[in-house]
Amino acid sequence: MDDNSTSRDFRGKQVALGVTGGIAAYKAAEILRGLQRAGVSVRVAMTKRACEFITPLTFRALSGSHVIVDDYAPDNPDPIAHITFSQTVDLLVVAPATADIIAKFATGIADDFLSTTYLASNAPVLVAPAMNTTMWNHPATQRNLERLRADGVHVVEPDAGEMACGTVGPGRLSEPERIVAAALDILRGSGRAQDLTGERLLVTAGATREEIDPVRFLTNRSSGRMGFAIARAAQERGAEVTIVAGSTTTEPPQRVRTLRALSAEEMRAAVMKEIEGATMFISAAAVSDYRPAKRESNKIKKSGERLTLELEPTPDILAEVAEEKRNGLLVIGFAAETDNLIAHAREKLERKKLDAIVANDVTREGAGFDRETNIITLITRSGETVELPLMSKLDAAHSILDLIVRLRNENSGSTETRNLLS
DSSP states (O other): OOHHHHHHHHHOOEEEEEEEGGGGGHHHHHHHHHHHHTTTEEEEEEEEEEEGTTTTTHHHHHSSSSSSOOOOOOTTTTTHHHHHHHHTSSSEEEEOOOOOHHHHHHOOOOOOOHHHHHHOOOOOOOEOOOOOOOHHHHHHHHHHHHHHHTTOEEOOOOOEEOOOOEEEEEEEEOOOOHHHHHHHHHHHHHHHHTTTOEEEEEEEEEEEEEEEEEEEEEOOOOOOOHHHHHHHHHTTOOEEEEEEBBBBBSSOTTTTTEEOSSSSHHHHHHHHHHHHGSEEEOOOOOSSEEEEESSSSSSOOSSSOOOOOOOEEEEOHHHHHHHOTOOOOOOOOEEESSSSHHHHHHHHHHHTTSEEEEEEESSHHHHHOOSSSSSOOEEEETEEEEEESSEEHHHHHHHHHHHHHHHHHHHHHHHHHHHHHH
């Protein structure tokens, strides 16, 4: 975050940091400093209980601004601070967020400055919960979080570990660096060009499962992270997005329509149903190439003998979509390879008649399945090849979408030329 270009990206951005009463309140100072290093201007609001863990003076010294605890306090320079404070920021971050403040936000209670600010703000909201493990797991807390997610609130879930009370489990405030990164992602998205407005993107994500018997199946290591990153990035840029997801180890982005399809056949059925209204199709799922020719109705018992499993090909969803595409549909595939990356990817692009393909060597450090980062090469039908360095999967997703926007513009230009000549 000390990179000058990063600071320039966020210079002029205003963040309100809400601090509530928990033992992790002291970590909010690290979050404030992390945001400032990225060029963000930060103002702080605290609950009265938060002041028992860390003083307003600390945040005043770090932020250079008055810290608001009670907007009725005599020293408050702004008599309607909950309005001016909330409506002049680009993001409201609450860290730590106690079970109490989460409940207030979820039910619309506004009995202090921070909860009133939440109701008065039109800015995106990011909460980072921190509490005892039992409190975190309580149905009421989980219900309140689901309501907040449905309202569009971003949540950085707590880490698992030893609590101050001695219990071990989920509930510890996530690391300040992760919270800062999530905040910057939201700020970055809020300033993106809406160059996919009007587009309807259908994207597949995750792994498929092909059942052998009622308890076993064939699958692969795909986590769904890349497909979900593409969906999130496209949504940030104005697209209407639908995800068809197989088995995943991470959650899909909030407010994105997500359909589940565990087997290749189920995924094919879902894609063929949804493709009719799509203008873009990105096949990021790792669809099993083969499935058992026969699914046993009962569990196969271990006998000590060798077991031969007969496999048959699964439907080729990507090739079928590309073969039948119409109305200017753009079709983008993925090629996860372990050798001869470019050659194999180009062969797949040509054989399946794709507009472009995203190739990655899954044996490279930092690339491949179930990682936060990726190293990709973009190849177009015209033969253009663009190799990209190691980057987060969200940044990789935006690079893929940059290519798609360019392809869309080129196709639109070709269509206009044909219309003029006809």
